[in-house]
Amino acid sequence: MSASLFSPFWHRVAAVKPRLRSHVEINRHIYRGDVWYVIQDDASGRYHRFTPQAYALIGLMDGQRDLDQIWHSAGDQLGDDMPSQDEVIQLLSQLYRVDLVQTDVIPDIREASERRDRERRNKVMAVVKSPLAIKIPLLDPEPFLNRTAGLSRWLFNPITGLIWLWCIGWALIQAGYHWDELTENLADRVLAAENLFLIWLVYPVVKLIHEFGHAYALKRWGGEVHEMGVMFLIFMPIPYVDASSSAAFRNKYPRMMVAGAGIIVEAFIAAVAMAVWVYAEPGLVRSLAFNTLLIAGVSTLLFNGNPLLRFDAYYVLSDFLEIPNLAGRGTRQVAYLCKKYLLGQEDSESPAYSRGEARWLLFYAVTSFIYRVFITISIVLFVASELFFIGILLAILSLYNMFGKPLISIIKYLFMDRRMVQKRGRAAGVTIAVFAMIGVLLFVIPVPRMTVAHGIFWAPESARLMAASNGFLEQIKTRSGEQVSAGQTLFVSQNDELESQLDRTAGRIKELLVHYRTAVADERQNEAGIIQEEIQQARAELSRGLDEKRDLVMLSPADGVFQLAMPVDPQDRYIPRGTLMGYLLQPGEYRIRAVVGQDEVAAVRNDLQQLSVRLSENFDQVIAARLVGEIPSAQKALPSAALSVDGGGQFALDPAAQDAPEAFDPVFIFDIQIEDMPVSRIGERVYVRFEHSPEPVGFRIYRQIRRTLLRELEF
Missing domain, CATH: 2.40.30.170 (Efflux pump adaptor protein, beta barrel domain)
Incomplete structure (x- = not known):
């Protein structure tokens, strides 16, 4: 409440007869135990929250009473809580700026035109400031949703909820069972050119179903959807619907369901994709299922399911905590703390209405800012690695939006705001002290450094015991950790195929010897020479086979301690030549x-x-x-x-x-x-x-x- 109940400007507005516009609806809500009134503007799709004191004035604006009568009538209702005349003027100005009231005064056509031009400029600037997220409205889906409204009751009911829980639980079990196969060579599989094309095809389809989840949740609880279009997120076309009418729901749980419907739908899509991936044969269908699982699972966790970004989970958290506009008010809470404790502005007002709300606002503002910086830098680096020039432009624009613009606003406030006239010296001192402290912490104070x-x-290498022959391990003669002496048997393997080969080679040698003697006796010298070469080759093969047979028994080359390097139970396993057996x-x-x-x-x-x-x-x-x-x-x-x-x-x-x-x-x-x-x-x-x-930490940050x-x- 202002210091004075009366205003020197009251006579200028006292005779004005304000009236709420016909497209305005008022809903009574409860936030954290307090009553609030939400004004719904059907023309613009905006929602505005007011206190009961403000509602006592707004409710009397019927076009019959002038502002002075409204103020006195509200004073009779509110008693000691009645607003001052300055506060009434401020409230009327706010209502007029957002086009919620009209008066008996002839409207200023020039001012209205300037306001429309300003709104158009703001929309253009919003696109320039956020080039990674551009919205293009396309159609009104409300007629289609009305014709298929029965589907909403089938989708959102307790039985469907139980089925959904069973599907999600089954999918999580399957993900754990097949985790190694799902994550094997993940980066290589995902970033392959043909797989990126599949993702580009699947992503909009998944998001279209996601957005219809929001739309049907709204229809389930009586809301309306009058805008549907395409949003280009990092140059990827993604459908969207305007689900803001859920703000009119009095109960927070339907609002949470509408906000979280997209996450619920995507989780179910991921469960279905998991079933297809598990049971399908390798091929295009399985690849599509894998990419759908990746999109509906991972992207939901990082973006829509993350309350630190202003997507679905943010609105679920905001409604659950009963703190509307959590992000914006969190920023104002940080500004309030800086004004009060750094600049000494004791008359600053906190946007929080309780201590618990103040703690939530501060916590959310800090954590969401850190995460936004992280995710923005990650996106910029990804885009820059593919499109260098565009990535650099995005980096400059992102750095300006995250750091430059707030810094300019702070400087303008410190040195141009009229409330800082008497505190410019303190503001300059605090600014210098803050930057000096940051500089000292970053570049002067050394902190321990380690790798x-x-x-x-x-x-x-000399201590390694390698298998010299192929075979099945039959016996481990020495326990791991036991002291052994030179020549002591460590392993015994068996190779039946080698034994058969040795028998065949020995038989072949005997056969060749018979042929050789016959050729010599018949004086066939050329034939005898050829047979003799075959005998030498067979004997060499027999010698190698005998060496391999001897190597099936591994002996300790010296005294020492034996340590097994094989699996816990290697017995009866096939051991290829060159396998590390132990030390x-x-x-x-x-x-x-x-x-x-x-x-x-x-x-x-x-x-x-x-x-x-x-x-x-x-x-x-x-x-x-x-x-x-x-x-x-x-x-x-x-x-x-x-x-x-x-x-x-x-x-x-x-x-x-x-x-x-x-x-x-x-x-x-x-x-x-x-x-x-x-x-x-x-x-x-x-x-x-x-x-x-x-x-100091600053030099490390620079190097990184x-x-x-x-x-x-x-x-």
């Missing part, structure tokens, strides 16, 4: 082979202050270590599959490499020495921490941005 890499316990570990020092990515290798090479190792199974145990070597050139081959993402490591595998595990990007390998390593640790993954000189530009844009 954490994955590695494995690595045995020398023969002798007393001494063994190394850790750590793998470092391209972004961290410079710091590891040039600024290593301290080194430590932690075991994966006992992370609290710290082992002292020292760097003893490096493979000087970059490579893609990983020392072990345990260092890949599939094995629990940090490096994505290159799907093109089939014979050995290779990282998608080049890596660098370092050898680390530790003392008294248990021999049973060979092949186990460890965490290696390279500690560097402390450094530069690396990202170099990697993604080659800029």
